[in-house]
Amino acid sequence: MCQCPELAEILLGDDEIISSSPQHPLRGFDEVDWNPSQWACLNQCPECGQLWHIDIAKGNQIGICVKVVDQAAWQKLDTTYARVDLMVQKHGGLTFETCKWRQCNKNCVKGLAFCPEHAYFEMDIKA
Numbered sequence: 035m036c037q038c039p040e041l042a043e044i045l046l047g048d049d050e051i052i053s054s055s056p057q058h059p060l061r062g063f064d065e066v067d068w069n070p071s072q073w074a075c076l077n078q079c080p081e082c083g084q085l086w087h088i089d090i091a092k093g094n095q096i097g098i099c100v101k102v103v104d105q106a107a108w109q110k111l112d113t114t115y116a117r118v119d120l121m122v123q124k125h126g127g128l129t130f131e132t133c134k135w136r137q138c139n140k141n142c143v144k145g146l147a148f149c150p151e152h153a154y155f156e157m158d159i160k161a
């Protein structure tokens with residue numbers, strides 16, 4: 035049996051991680067499509083038909099896999115905020131400190147002087 039129904043909507047991983055881990059739940063899926071501009075492919079579970087966006091491994095960027103409902107949804111998928119969330123999780127969450135960015139009063143990412151958006155987009159902290 036596949037594990038798709040129990041898996042979260044977003045998982046860490048990319049095509050290289052999947053092909054190098056024999057136990058990976060997304061291993062052995064059929065490639066349905068790929069999108070060079072997004073640096074990603076669309077794979078389908080042969081058992082339940084669930085579609086998954088899978089990042090193609092790229093430099094120091096965190097790879098992610100995301101459940102998608104159909105091909106049209108995949109074309110429109112924006113993984114930016116999922117990546118911001120993962121960066122925050124990796125740093126251990128948020129603190130009650132206030133972001134140092136001018137006129138920003140959001141909470142900081144743990145260990146950083148900036149909120150998630152300013153850390154990710156302005157300070158280029160992607161991981």
Ligand SMILES: [Zn+2]
Pocket residue numbers: 036037038039079080081082083084
């Ligand atoms: Zn499945």
Ligand SMILES: [Zn+2]
Pocket residue numbers: 133134135138139140148149150151152
């Ligand atoms: Zn901020």
